[in-house]
Amino acid sequence: MEINDIKELIELIKETDITEIHxxxxxxxxTLKRESTAAAAATAASVAIAQVPDAGELANEAREKEDDNYLTIKSPIVGTFYRSATPAAPPLVxxxxxxxxxQALCIVEAMKLMNEIESEVNGTIVKIFHENGTAVEYGEPLFQINPL
Incomplete structure (x- = not known):
């Protein structure tokens, strides 16, 4: 086999979808091998992603630092979150x-029992995590309060 024959094999790989020749x-x-363009792009993308910090992680860290100043009221039970005592009544907060x-902040209904969730401190409501009538899990945040 001449060097020109090897060059022809290399050109064949470049011009076709063939990724390996024995x-x-x-x-x-x-044996001549070529990475597929998709694999090369995925490798390049994963390398680029590994080098750049995740913007979502940075935002979560900043939010956690901000949230450290607030008290989070969490659901003590699994149930349905209600902002008011009756459908016609205005929200409690x-x-x-x-x-x-x-002070009562909301009601979590579990097995037809209405459980009032109360504030643990004096303060200001800075965040309400759920809409009226949505399901909540145990330990899920309901409110954030900026304590006085």
């Missing part, structure tokens, strides 16, 4: 409302 004749063995320790 050639063997009279004790001469040649709104965003920005001042609350007192022991």
């Amino acid at each position: 050639y063997e004749k009279d004790g001469l063995k040649i 709104e965003l920005g409302d001042s609350v007192r320790k022991g």
